[in-house]
Every structure is written in structure tokens, then in C-alpha cells.
Amino acid sequence: MSTTTSKKLNVKTGMDTESIKADILSHLRYSLATDIETANKKEFYKSVVLSVMDRLHDSWLNTQKEYREKxxxxxxxxxxxxxxxxLLDNALVNLNLEQEFRDACKDLGYDYEEIRDIENxxxxxxxxxxxxxxxxxxxxxxxxxxxxxxxxxxxxxxxxxxxxxxxxxxxxxxxxxxxxxxxxxxxxxxxxxxxxxxxxxxxxxxxxxxxxxxxxxxxxxxxxxxxxxxxxxxxxxxxxxxxxxxxxxxxxxxxxxxxxxxxxxxxxxxxxxxxxxxxxxxxxxxxxxxxxxxxxxxxxxxxxxxxxxxxxxxxxxxxxxxxxxxxxxxxxxxxxxxxxxxxxxxxxxxxxxxxxxxxxxxxxxxxxxxxxxxxxxxxxxxxxxxxxxxxxxxxxxxxxxxxxxxxxxxxxxxxxxxxxxxxxxxxxxxxxxxxxxxxxxxxxxxxxxxxxxxxxxxxxxxxxxxxxxxxxxNGITPRRWLKQCNKPLADLITSEIGDSWITHLSDLRKLDDKVNDKKFMKKYSDIKQQNKERLAAYVKENYGFELNTKAIFDIQIKRIHEYKRQLMLAIYAAAQYNYIKANPDAPVVPRTIIFAGKAAPGYAMAKMFIKLINSISDKINNDPDMEGKLQCFFLDNYSVTLAEQLIPAADVSEQISTAGMEASGTGNMKFALNGAVTIGTLDGANVEIKEEVGDENIIIFGLTVEGVEELRRSGYSSWEYYNADKALKQVIDQIRDGFFEPDHPSLFHTITNSLLDGNDYFLVLADYPAYAEAQKEVDALYSKPDEWFKVALYNTARVGKFSSDRTISDYATDxxxxxxxxxxxxxxxxx
Ligand code: Z16
Incomplete structure (x- = not known):
């Protein structure tokens, strides 16, 4: 391409608000045959994206050309x-044109967020x-x-x-x-x-x-x-x-x-x-x-x-x-x-x-x-x-x-x-x-x-x-999973240590020193609160349900699978319900448990888990005795976009697969980066997250890979665990006897049968007591906010290893x- 044409192109693809506005208007008219008076939001969105594309095309062609030539x-x-x-946010962040496009939209009478949300x-x-x-x-x-x-x-x-x-x-x-x-x-x-x-x-x-x-x-x-x-x-x-x-x-x-x-x-x-x-x-x-x-x-x-x-x-x-x-x-x-x-x-x-x-x-x-x-x-x-x-x-x-x-x-x-x-x-x-x-x-x-x-x-x-x-x-891109999805935190970090972390995530280690900086810690914890409130507003608007933003936001979001053990968190939710019912005056640390995830259409057990979670949620959320103490909510249609809203709002990250079954996990990394505390098994990349953040900054429980092997070899009997733990037995009995689904009391028999007569292949009962103990640790830590946010910050500061930039460098080399x-x-x- 000659310099003159590329100069001409650059005039058309200017990087200032005015030329962006001109391009959006031009695309409305000449690409979409409409205009600013008659266009609807979808058309406006399309013109915005076409204007972003204009600003990518030269680099796109030049990059390919350079690869060819060299x-x-x-x-x-x-x-x-x-x-x-x-893709819109990502492209604008990478082009460094967020503000210009925001302003251009505004000047043309549209709110950027509203336009962004048009994209499927x-x-x-x-x-x-x-x-x-x-x-x-x-x-x-x-x-x-x-x-x-x-x-x-x-x-x-x-x-x-x-x-x-x-x-x-x-x-x-x-x-x-x-x-x-x-x-x-x-x-x-x-x-x-x-x-x-x-x-x-x-x-x-x-x-x-x-x-x-x-x-x-x-x-x-x-x-x-x-x-x-x-x-x-x-x-x-x-x-x-x-x-x-x-x-x-x-x-x-x-x-x-x-x-x-x-x-x-x-x-x-x-x-x-x-x-x-x-x-x-x-x-x-x-x-x-x-x-x-x-x-x-x-x-x-x-x-x-x-x-x-x-x-x-x-x-x-x-x-x-x-x-x-x-x-x-x-x-x-x-x-x-x-x-x-x-x-x-x-x-x-x-x-x-x-x-x-x-x-x-x-x-x-x-x-x-x-x-x-x-x-x-x-x-x-x-x-x-x-x-x-x-x-x-x-x-x-x-x-x-x-x-x-x-x-x-x-x-x-x-x-x-x-x-x-x-x-x-x-x-x-x-x-x-x-x-x-x-x-x-x-x-x-x-x-x-x-x-x-x-x-x-x-x-x-x-x-x-x-x-x-x-x-x-594995790793995750810090652009999408911190800079884009948690702008307040990204901006705070940048104002403290500069923005080199965006491409050198291990630079976040510089935040380690901030744990004793009261002013910084206040800002850090305020951002978490602000993110929780943003999520609550979203849930209120879309589901009419009010999340308690004073509670621990305890989140498990991933595909629904027996090995990932959503069932264990559901049992914990029911056990908390039982505890609060039995001890109405006992102090409890308030919790809001949030699930999201899809089940494969042919996976009957996973689909039954979804129904069970919803039944338990109904029981909890409709009981006035739970008010201010316990909530449980299943958000439908989990997606990348939903993850971008949920992860910055999480206090607790649930990574509780049966040891040896989750190859890596990557959600675990996204949560830790955004300052959630992991409750997890020694499985997949949790092991390496623990090595990075330190044993005191992650809550590990349950059987190890060797423990699982040993238990199976020595003859595991789920009945023994069922009989040994009163709270656990009560919940399983309730699930089996229709407590959560009175109109169809036998509905969950496939679940309870797999746990008891089926001998619980995924060892939910074997790990449950340790899990319940670990959740008590979560409560205790959360009750001391200063301690809690220190742990949270150590997570943000120390998970640089899990940038996909590092992963890709390793592939490139080896x-x-x-x-x-x-x-x-x-x-x-x-x-
Ligand atoms: C999948 O998402 C994964 C594995 C697989 O065989 C099929 C699908 Cl669709 C996941 C692993 O479960 C997860 O642990 C891992 O982090 C991810 O692949 C990326 O490696």
C-alpha cells in the first residue's frame, strides 16, 4: 500500500471524537441506508462497530503483510x-479509544453502555x-x-x-x-x-x-x-x-x-x-x-x-x-x-x-x-x-x-x-x-x-x-478479566503502581506492600462493595430479586457437572437454612449464594441439580426467618458477559471439584485476580494458586488425589458418612423426602440414590464435613473485614502467573x- 492511500485512510479513521462521530454518521447513511433520526439502537450499534473496524483494518493488513515479508x-x-x-469493549480497550467512542456516542444521543449491551x-x-x-x-x-x-x-x-x-x-x-x-x-x-x-x-x-x-x-x-x-x-x-x-x-x-x-x-x-x-x-x-x-x-x-x-x-x-x-x-x-x-x-x-x-x-x-x-x-x-x-x-x-x-x-x-x-x-x-x-x-x-x-x-x-x-x-487474559470487567479496580491499581500490569501481570506483586496502607485498603474494599451493588442492581432489574449486599457473595459459576459438585454447595445452603431455623437467635454471618451454569441437554443428573438448587432457593428466599441471613439464587443463561459482571462482585470463589477431576479450571484464576477468596480442593490449578498466594490466603479442604485413591481402595461407603454427620443426614433426608418439593416428594430420588445406594462416586459426602468446616473459616475471616481484605488483596497481587501471556510464552518456547x-x-x- 502506498503512503498516500494509507494517509488518506488515516484521515477517514481518525482517532479523535469528532472524526469518530463523522464515521458513525457516515456508516449509518452509506453502509446501512439510514440516518441518525430514523436509525434504531441496533443500527447505531452496527455503525459504531463498523467505525471501530475502520480503525483496525490498516493494522490488520499491515500485520499480515509484515508476517509475509519477514x-x-x-x-x-x-x-x-x-x-x-x-468484542466491542475489548477492541476499544486495545485501541485505547474507549473515551473517544464514549463521547462520540454521547454527542450523538446514545449512552455507550446501552450500545455495548446490544451485542450478542x-x-x-x-x-x-x-x-x-x-x-x-x-x-x-x-x-x-x-x-x-x-x-x-x-x-x-x-x-x-x-x-x-x-x-x-x-x-x-x-x-x-x-x-x-x-x-x-x-x-x-x-x-x-x-x-x-x-x-x-x-x-x-x-x-x-x-x-x-x-x-x-x-x-x-x-x-x-x-x-x-x-x-x-x-x-x-x-x-x-x-x-x-x-x-x-x-x-x-x-x-x-x-x-x-x-x-x-x-x-x-x-x-x-x-x-x-x-x-x-x-x-x-x-x-x-x-x-x-x-x-x-x-x-x-x-x-x-x-x-x-x-x-x-x-x-x-x-x-x-x-x-x-x-x-x-x-x-x-x-x-x-x-x-x-x-x-x-x-x-x-x-x-x-x-x-x-x-x-x-x-x-x-x-x-x-x-x-x-x-x-x-x-x-x-x-x-x-x-x-x-x-x-x-x-x-x-x-x-x-x-x-x-x-x-x-x-x-x-x-x-x-x-x-x-x-x-x-x-x-x-x-x-x-x-x-x-x-x-x-x-x-x-x-x-x-x-x-x-x-x-x-x-x-x-x-x-x-x-x-x-x-x-x-492455563491462564486468562488480564485485559478482559481485570481491565475491562473491573474498571474501578483496574483504575485503582494503575493509580498506585502504574499500568505495566496490563501486559506484565506479575507486576501486581507491587500491591503486596499496600496491605498496611489504610487509605488504599479502604478504596480496595469500597470497590468490592460497589461491584456487589452493581450486580445487585442488575439482578433486581432482571429478576426482581433483591440481593443482600451486606452478605458474603459466595459464587459458583461453571458448567453443571457431578464432578464439579454444585451439589455440595447446595447441601451447604440447605444445612445453613436448617441451622438458622433451629437457632433463630444465634448470630450468623450473612451469605448470599449465587449459582449459574448450563447443563448438557442430555445430562439428566445435571439438570436435576439445577431443579434442586432452584427448589432449595425458593425455600430459603421465601422464608422470612432467613431475612438478612441467607439467600440462594440461580441466575439463568450463564455466559462470558454474565461472568464479567459476577466475578468482580464475588467475595468467595467456589472451586470444589473432586480432587483429580478438574484438569485446571480458569474461573478460579479470574476470581482470585478480582480479589475473591477461594474455597477449594487441591485440584487442577487450585494447587498452583495456593503456591502463589500462600497457604494463609486460600481456604483448602477435603481429600487430595492420593486421599481419593486411598479411600476408594480401602472401600468407601457413603452410608457411613451419611450416618456420621447429623446436619448432612438431615439435608439428604429432606431432599429424599420432598421437603424442598412437597408437590412431588420423590422428585430428587435420582440424586439421593446416587449419593447413597450408588455410593457417591464423586465423594460429596466424604468431603462434606471438611467443607462445612472450611465454610466456618470463611465466616470467621469475613467477620474481621481488615483481615478479609488483606487476604483478598494478596490474591489480586499474587496471581500474575495465571496471565495467559505467560501461558502463551511457554507454548511459544517449549x-x-x-x-x-x-x-x-x-x-x-x-x-
Ligand atoms: C472443557 O471446557 C474442558 C475440558 C474438556 O475435556 C472439555 C471441555 Cl468443553 C475444560 C476443563 O474442564 C477445565 O478444567 C480446563 O480449565 C479447561 O478445559 C481449559 O483447559
């Missing part, structure tokens, strides 16, 4: 989920895994890494949750109904993705046996790009989301009328591939449409990567030097056989060369040890849908099993455990095994989790390939081989 190594983060949430969340993810991908994009751009996200542009994101009579109801999330101004469709970037057909052998000119994948059907993947700006560094990376479109070459002239209508109707069938996000969290459901989605993502992304690569390089054997591909969980692991297929069938390489390139280019992240979550695609389904890939997988497995024999001798059980193909009634492809064999690095997401995968699910593989396993403790790109002078140095 032949920068590119990092591709492939993920079925990107839970990016709203881009909720293209289930939970932690998808949100992690979003934080990583923010950090890659902020660190100036050439990092690109690749995913699917689902028409429908995670379902909208409503609560009817205490039950979860799912509604479609039609987030694209009015389009999104953030995504740019790129007609020039479209690839065919093939399915079905068969693998046909032939002999090439050199007499080698080769294979062709023939008679396939195809759909097209069309690129939609969303800009990912770094924090005030001029970098704008890209999130490319693929939309499925039908083959364009329908020759409609040869059809008679009926065939024509049918052909047009069939377009929809092709487009169904990118229709909807599967709403399952940690349960593998072997649906063919999901497998199609996974291959659709992998195939289009690899075609795009290789096309780009070939424009700049001529030898594919250098691919690992210039490209790193990270698979977010096993969902994109068909990249292993697909890259092999491309290199052999299309590029003419032999097996060994192709394998070397593939393994060195790819790496895979594991996010859970729960066996029911691991993907195992039936061989029969793959044979039908991707016959050539299945053939390659069989060959990978054959060669791998030979290596296993070389390494371990004839150990049939080990071979059976390690085989990529599991034999049996329904032979299937173990996608995790494929990921370990076919990539150079496998990482866990917290220290404890990585230790566990080495010792349990991937033990055999660890013994064979110890150098492949590595830990990369997995992606692009550490040279870090800190190339583009980073924000503070002001």
Missing part, C-alpha cells in the same frame, strides 16, 4: 470452540476449553506472535438457557439473526471439503504404489474473518471461522422443475455442517454430523495453511520450521492423517518424509482425564465418511505397534492399551492415542493434571515417549519454537 513462523490454533463473548455474545463454545482458546488469541496478538485461530462459524452457539418452574429449558442461540459486523466474509478464500468415496490404489510413473481418494462428495468451506487486536501494539491477528456452503456448480438448467426445487432444498443439507455447536461438555457422543464438523474444520484449515505456505516457501519439508499447528483437544486430531494424506497423495512424498513433517508440525493439548469424554470414532463410520484417512490411520497404527514391540517386547496387554484402533464389538479409533503418536508434544493444562495424565490415562505412552509430555498451566518472536519491541511498556 517469513515469520506462523502458529495455528485449531479449535472446535472459541468462546470470545462480546459470540458463544461458540461450551466452557473452559473454548474460553481458553479466546484468551490465547488475545495473548498471541498482545505478545506479537503470528498466531491465528481456526474454527467454525456456527449459526447457533451454545443454547440459551431459560428456567421454567426451576427446570432448564434450552432455546436456540440465534446470534447471527441480524448478522455480525465483526466478521468479514472472504469470497476469495473458499475450499472444497470432501467426504465419502473410496481409496483407489494405482502405480505412479516411478513404479510406487499410491492411493487416490475418488468418487467423493464435497461441500465448500468459506472463510469469515474476525480481527483479534493486541493490546495497544498495532498488531491485529485473525480468527478465521469456516462457514459451510453448498457446491456452487449445481447445473440447474438440466433439471426439470421438481428436480430444481429439490436441488435448491439440498443446499441446506450441505450448510448443516456449520449449523450448530454440540452442547456437550466432557461426554463423547459419536454423532456423524459432529465427525463431519471436525473434518470440515481440519480439511479447510490445512488447505488454507498449505496454500499460504506455498506462496512463501517452496519446500514442504521445511513446514515445521515455518508452521506450528496446535490441536485444542482431540477434536482436530484428524489433522494427523489428513496432513499425511496431503503430503503423500497430493505432494508425492514417501511415508517417512511425510511422517517426519507431520509429527514435527503438530501438537495436541489434553483437557480432561474423564474417560467418558475421550473421543473414540467407530471404524465403520470413518470407513464410510473418510475411507482414505482410515486406511492411513491403520498404517500409522501398524508401524506404531511395531515400535511398541521394539520398545516393550511382547506385552499383549500393553499393545492392546496403546493401539490407536481398539478392537472389540465396535472397533473404534482412539483420537487421544492418535494425537500422542502423531504429534511431537502433548500437554496437560495444569501441573497436577499433567502429572496425572503421565501416571494414569497416558502412562504407557509416557514410558515410551517421555520427552513428548509437557505441562502448560512447543512452537517461536520464542524469537516474543518481545520484539512491539510490546506495550506501560505509560
Amino acid at each position: 517469513k515469520t513462523k506462523k502458529i495455528y490454533y485449531i479449535s472446535m470452540e472459541f468462546l470470545i463473548g462480546r 455474545d459470540a458463544a461458540l463454545g461450551n466452557g473452559g476449553l473454548g474460553r481458553l482458546a479466546a484468551c490465547f488469541l488475545d495473548s498471541m496478538a498482545t505478545l506479537g506472535l503470528a498466531g491465528f485461530g481456526y474454527g467454525i462459524k456456527y449459526d447457533y452457539g451454545i443454547f440459551k438457557q431459560k428456567i421454567h418452574d426451576g427446570y432448564q429449558i434450552e432455546r436456540p442461540d440465534d446470534w447471527l439473526r441480524f448478522g455480525t459486523p465483526w466478521a468479514t466474509t472472504r469470497p476469495s478464500v473458499m475450499y472444497p471439503v470432501r467426504f465419502y468415496g473410496r481409496s483407489v490404489p494405482y502405480t505412479d510413473e516411478d513404479g510406487h504404489l499410491r492411493f487416490k481418494w475418488e468418487n467423493t462428495q464435497h461441500v465448500y468451506a468459506l472463510a469469515n474473518d474476525i480481527p483479534m487486536p493486541g493490546f495497544r501494539n498495532g498488531v491485529v491477528n485473525n480468527l478465521r471461522l469456516w462457514k459451510a456452503t453448498s457446491p456452487k456448480s449445481l447445473d440447474l438448467t438440466s433439471f426439470n422443475q421438481g428436480e430444481y426445487i429439490n436441488a435448491v432444498r439440498d443446499i441446506e443439507l450441505h450448510e448443516n455442517i456449520s449449523r450448530v455447536l454440540y452442547p456437550n461438555d466432557k461426554i463423547f457422543v459419536g454423532q456423524e454430523l459432529r465427525l463431519k464438523q471436525e473434518y470440515f474444520l481440519v480439511s479447510s484449515t490445512l488447505q488454507d495453511i498449505l496454500r499460504e505456505y506455498k506462496q512463501q516457501h517452496d519446500d514442504l519439508r521445511d513446514l515445521p520450521k515455518y508452521v506450528a499447528i496446535q490441536c485444542n483437544d482431540t477434536h482436530p486430531n484428524l489433522a494427523v492423517p489428513d496432513l499425511m494424506r496431503i503430503l503423500m497423495d497430493e505432494e508425492g512424498f514417501d511415508w517417512e518424509t511425510s511422517w517426519d513433517i507431520t509429527v514435527k508440525t503438530l501438537s495436541y493439548t489434553n483437557h480432561t482425564v474423564l474417560p467418558e469424554a475421550l473421543e473414540k470414532w467407530p471404524v465403520s463410520m470413518l470407513r464410510n465418511l473418510l475411507p482414505r484417512h482410515l486406511q492411513i490411520i491403520y498404517e500409522i497404527n501398524k508401524r506404531f505397534i511395531n515400535k511398541v514391540h521394539e520398545h516393550f517386547g511382547d506385552d499383549v496387554n500393553r499393545v492392546r492399551r496403546m493401539s490407536i484402533i481398539s478392537e472389540g464389538e465396535q472397533p473404534s479409533v482412539q483420537m487421544a492415542n492418535l494425537g500422542i503418536v502423531g504429534t511431537h508434544k502433548v500437554n496437560g493444562v495444569a501441573a497436577l493434571h499433567t502429572d496425572l495424565i503421565k501416571k494414569t490415562i497416558f502412562r504407557d505412552f509416557f514410558e515410551m515417549y517421555p520427552e513428548r509430555f509437557t505441562n502448560k498451566t 512447543i512452537w519454537g517461536c520464542e524469537d518472536q516474543l518481545n520484539k519491541g512491539r510490546e506495550y511498556q506501560g505509560s
Whole structure:
């Protein structure tokens, strides 16, 4: 681009309020064919975003140009989920244009907050895994890494949750109904993705046996790009989301009328591939449409990567030097056989060369040890849908099993455990095994989790390939999870220690000294109170319910799952109710317990937990004896945007999973950063949070991983715990006997049966007494506000490690081989 054009563009995309106003007006008129008098709020919002986009486009193009010119190594983060949430605040914070846009809106007669709230969340993810991908994009751009996200542009994101009579109801999330101004469709970037057909052998000119994948059907993947700006560094990376479109070459002239209508109707069938996000969290459901989605993502992304690569390089054997591909969980692991297929069938390489390139280019992240979550695609389904890939997988497995024999001798059980193909009634492809064999690095997401995968699910593989396993403790972006969502706290911190923390989160350690600064501590605690009141106003407005802002705000927000043990907090709430009823004059530390989270639509137990929480809440909130002492509330439709309101208002962060089951958790980090005190088990990243904040500044309780193992081995009996704890027994009896649901007294039997006759797999009863004790510690600490806020501040000050900037630097160094790109002078140095 010549300087003159870019100068001209810069005039149009000025950084002052007046030129922003002019652009908003111009977009109303020339992009949306309306004007300030007649536009509605949605149109005004769109014009605002288009004006923000104007201010990103030069940097977006320049960034890509620079990567091309410098032949920068590119990092591709492939993920079925990107839970990016709203983008407006984030873009303005990163461009440093918040005030200007605020003023522009105001001058044009709109309140910025109202406009911001028009935006639908881009909720293209289930939970932690998808949100992690979003934080990583923010950090890659902020660190100036050439990092690109690749995913699917689902028409429908995670379902909208409503609560009817205490039950979860799912509604479609039609987030694209009015389009999104953030995504740019790129007609020039479209690839065919093939399915079905068969693998046909032939002999090439050199007499080698080769294979062709023939008679396939195809759909097209069309690129939609969303800009990912770094924090005030001029970098704008890209999130490319693929939309499925039908083959364009329908020759409609040869059809008679009926065939024509049918052909047009069939377009929809092709487009169904990118229709909807599967709403399952940690349960593998072997649906063919999901497998199609996974291959659709992998195939289009690899075609795009290789096309780009070939424009700049001529030898594919250098691919690992210039490209790193990270698979977010096993969902994109068909990249292993697909890259092999491309290199052999299309590029003419032999097996060994192709394998070397593939393994060195790819790496895979594991996010859970729960066996029911691991993907195992039936061989029969793959044979039908991707016959050539299945053939390659069989060959990978054959060669791998030979290596296993070389390494371990004839150990049939080990071979059976390690085989990529599991034999049996329904032979299937173990996608995790494929990921370990076919990539150079496998990482866990917290220290404890990585230790566990080495010792349990991937033990055999660890013994064979110890150098492949590595830990990369998760992190969160401080831009969204402090600067944006908790502006009062961010401003206070900046006024005390400057703003370097925004990109160097460990600088928050400078706040350690402030614990004895009375004036500072007053401001710090006032901000928490102000955030609680802001949340209370929101709840009042949307639910007509009045939160007691003098109470401890005790919050558990995450997907509903048995292992996360929302049930334990619900039991605690009921036990507090019973205690207050029995001791009306006893002093209690007031508490407001808040839950939010979605249950997978097919997960009956999790849905029953939601109903139980709502029934207990009704009992508590409608009893005048609880007034000023206890409240319990379930907020519907948990989302990134809701988390941004809840987390800054939390006093207590509930992180109470059964030890060994939560791979990392990332909510735990967001709460600690915003000055909530964690009550938690020694699970996932809680272990590392404890190391950072110090034992006195976190409330840890319950069984450890070893304790859980030992208890199970020695013969756990939940009945013993039920009989041993009076308060616990009372609550379980109440749940079982219909106390919370008198019109349907047996409603919760599935829950109580799983706790008692089912022997409580998640050890809720085993941990309950320790949990109740820990909650007493919470009360005691909260009763001494000075002590409490010291602990809270130590949390804010000491969780710098959990910035996703640190996580990404670690990936860059140990997995992606692009550490040279870090800190190339583009980073924000503070002001
Ligand atoms: C998910 O969100 C996670 C794991 C998984 O297998 C599937 C989904 Cl949808 C979560 C983990 O539960 C959580 O502990 C972790 O922090 C997060 O992934 C990111 O690694």
C-alpha cells in the first residue's frame, strides 16, 4: 500500500471524537441506508462497530503483510470452540479509544453502555476449553506472535438457557439473526471439503504404489474473518471461522422443475455442517454430523495453511520450521492423517518424509482425564465418511505397534492399551492415542493434571515417549478479566503502581506492600462493595430479586457437572437454612449464594441439580426467618458477559471439584485476580494458586488425589458418612423426602440414590464435613473485614502467573519454537 492511500485512510479513521462521530454518521447513511433520526439502537450499534473496524483494518493488513515479508513462523490454533463473548469493549480497550467512542456516542444521543449491551455474545463454545482458546488469541496478538485461530462459524452457539418452574429449558442461540459486523466474509478464500468415496490404489510413473481418494462428495468451506487486536501494539491477528456452503456448480438448467426445487432444498443439507455447536461438555457422543464438523474444520484449515505456505516457501519439508499447528483437544486430531494424506497423495512424498513433517508440525493439548469424554470414532463410520484417512490411520497404527514391540517386547496387554484402533464389538479409533503418536508434544493444562495424565490415562505412552509430555498451566487474559470487567479496580491499581500490569501481570506483586496502607485498603474494599451493588442492581432489574449486599457473595459459576459438585454447595445452603431455623437467635454471618451454569441437554443428573438448587432457593428466599441471613439464587443463561459482571462482585470463589477431576479450571484464576477468596480442593490449578498466594490466603479442604485413591481402595461407603454427620443426614433426608418439593416428594430420588445406594462416586459426602468446616473459616475471616481484605488483596497481587501471556510464552518456547518472536519491541511498556 502506498503512503498516500494509507494517509488518506488515516484521515477517514481518525482517532479523535469528532472524526469518530463523522464515521458513525457516515456508516449509518452509506453502509446501512439510514440516518441518525430514523436509525434504531441496533443500527447505531452496527455503525459504531463498523467505525471501530475502520480503525483496525490498516493494522490488520499491515500485520499480515509484515508476517509475509519477514517469513515469520506462523502458529495455528485449531479449535472446535472459541468462546470470545462480546468484542466491542475489548477492541476499544486495545485501541485505547474507549473515551473517544464514549463521547462520540454521547454527542450523538446514545449512552455507550446501552450500545455495548446490544451485542450478542459470540458463544461458540461450551466452557473452559473454548474460553481458553479466546484468551490465547488475545495473548498471541498482545505478545506479537503470528498466531491465528481456526474454527467454525456456527449459526447457533451454545443454547440459551431459560428456567421454567426451576427446570432448564434450552432455546436456540440465534446470534447471527441480524448478522455480525465483526466478521468479514472472504469470497476469495473458499475450499472444497470432501467426504465419502473410496481409496483407489494405482502405480505412479516411478513404479510406487499410491492411493487416490475418488468418487467423493464435497461441500465448500468459506472463510469469515474476525480481527483479534493486541493490546495497544498495532498488531491485529485473525480468527478465521469456516462457514459451510453448498457446491456452487449445481447445473440447474438440466433439471426439470421438481428436480430444481429439490436441488435448491439440498443446499441446506450441505450448510448443516456449520449449523450448530454440540452442547456437550466432557461426554463423547459419536454423532456423524459432529465427525463431519471436525473434518470440515481440519480439511479447510490445512488447505488454507498449505496454500499460504506455498506462496512463501517452496519446500514442504521445511513446514515445521515455518508452521506450528496446535490441536485444542482431540477434536482436530484428524489433522494427523489428513496432513499425511496431503503430503503423500497430493505432494508425492514417501511415508517417512511425510511422517517426519507431520509429527514435527503438530501438537495436541489434553483437557480432561474423564474417560467418558475421550473421543473414540467407530471404524465403520470413518470407513464410510473418510475411507482414505482410515486406511492411513491403520498404517500409522501398524508401524506404531511395531515400535511398541521394539520398545516393550511382547506385552499383549500393553499393545492392546496403546493401539490407536481398539478392537472389540465396535472397533473404534482412539483420537487421544492418535494425537500422542502423531504429534511431537502433548500437554496437560495444569501441573497436577499433567502429572496425572503421565501416571494414569497416558502412562504407557509416557514410558515410551517421555520427552513428548509437557505441562502448560492455563491462564486468562488480564485485559478482559481485570481491565475491562473491573474498571474501578483496574483504575485503582494503575493509580498506585502504574499500568505495566496490563501486559506484565506479575507486576501486581507491587500491591503486596499496600496491605498496611489504610487509605488504599479502604478504596480496595469500597470497590468490592460497589461491584456487589452493581450486580445487585442488575439482578433486581432482571429478576426482581433483591440481593443482600451486606452478605458474603459466595459464587459458583461453571458448567453443571457431578464432578464439579454444585451439589455440595447446595447441601451447604440447605444445612445453613436448617441451622438458622433451629437457632433463630444465634448470630450468623450473612451469605448470599449465587449459582449459574448450563447443563448438557442430555445430562439428566445435571439438570436435576439445577431443579434442586432452584427448589432449595425458593425455600430459603421465601422464608422470612432467613431475612438478612441467607439467600440462594440461580441466575439463568450463564455466559462470558454474565461472568464479567459476577466475578468482580464475588467475595468467595467456589472451586470444589473432586480432587483429580478438574484438569485446571480458569474461573478460579479470574476470581482470585478480582480479589475473591477461594474455597477449594487441591485440584487442577487450585494447587498452583495456593503456591502463589500462600497457604494463609486460600481456604483448602477435603481429600487430595492420593486421599481419593486411598479411600476408594480401602472401600468407601457413603452410608457411613451419611450416618456420621447429623446436619448432612438431615439435608439428604429432606431432599429424599420432598421437603424442598412437597408437590412431588420423590422428585430428587435420582440424586439421593446416587449419593447413597450408588455410593457417591464423586465423594460429596466424604468431603462434606471438611467443607462445612472450611465454610466456618470463611465466616470467621469475613467477620474481621481488615483481615478479609488483606487476604483478598494478596490474591489480586499474587496471581500474575495465571496471565495467559505467560501461558502463551511457554507454548511459544517449549512447543512452537517461536520464542524469537516474543518481545520484539512491539510490546506495550506501560505509560
Ligand atoms: C472443557 O471446557 C474442558 C475440558 C474438556 O475435556 C472439555 C471441555 Cl468443553 C475444560 C476443563 O474442564 C477445565 O478444567 C480446563 O480449565 C479447561 O478445559 C481449559 O483447559
